[in-house]
Amino acid sequence: MQYADLHIHTTASDGSDTPSEVVHKALEIGLRAIAISDHDTMDGVLEAERAAEKFNLEVISGVEVNTFFEGKEIHILGYLIDPCNEKFVAKLKELQGDRMTRIKKMVDKLNKLNIKIELERVLELSSGGSVGRPHIARALVERGYVLTLQEAFTNYLGVGKPAFVSREKLSPKEAIRLITRAKGVPVLAHPGLSKINTYLLDLVNEGLKGLEVWHKNHTPLMVEYYAEIAKKYNLVPTGGSDYHGSAHDTCNILGGAVAPFDSVQLLKNAHQKLF
Structure with missing residues (x-):
């Protein structure tokens, strides 16, 4: 098969x-x-x-x-x-802009928790691609705040966790x-x-x-x-x-x-x- x-x-x-x-x-x-x-x-x-x-x-x-x-x-x-x-790609670029705003807010939340990671490093880890929470997680592992990516989500980045920021602009029906x-x-x-x-x-x-x-x-x-x-x-x-x-x-x-x-x-x- x-x-x-x-x-x-x-x-x-x-x-x-x-x-x-x-x-x-x-x-x-x-x-x-x-x-x-x-x-x-x-x-x-x-x-x-x-x-x-x-x-x-x-x-x-x-x-x-x-x-x-x-x-x-x-x-x-x-x-x-x-x-x-072109129209769909343009909309995706708009969503990526929303992602960037969200990532900045998450990094700010982490910094306020005295977890010092830099937005510039998160963007470097995304290698120019669509940036997301896993890139923040990798930065947290790099700096020794967590041992694994999963731990980063469990402790900080998952829904309801201290550094989580929701994307509320787009609903499933809209997608x-x-x-x-x-x-x-x-x-x-x-x-x-x-x-x-x-x-x-x-x-x-x-x-x-x-x-x-x-x-x-x-x-x-x-x-x-x-x-x-x-x-x-x-x-x-x-x-x-x-x-x-x-x-x-x-x-x-x-x-x-x-x-x-x-x-x-x-x-x-x-x-x-x-x-």
């Missing part, structure tokens, strides 16, 4: 592997398709496509849009959007509309983590087309449950490892969770219906 890892991050956002490195690793483990789905950017997609040109590996364009709803972070994946779509307008297929990421089951029907009515059934942090019972939910609402079942690179403490195994290759065709079918 052929498999696809449809949730992968690269150095274009908060991953530690370049898009080309991801492609080569995907080939090594025998994946049939991958989706580059960085946070609020599609800058890594074209590089991955070029790296895979001569191989039997399909690269799906993707993006992960971070939203906030009722005190929870909700991530919406968007698939098969043209990475050269779905944004992706749909760009002729993309909106999919709810890792529903087992966001735990918004009672809100799911509202998202379906707004235009949600898929559900991430297979994910590194989904238990077998969760997979079974969300597979049934996807079937009930006629949503495309997708899945992926949420890979962030080998330098990360968690989500560091490419192909650690996969979807059957059939999911790729189902995404394409959903995409065709948008035209």
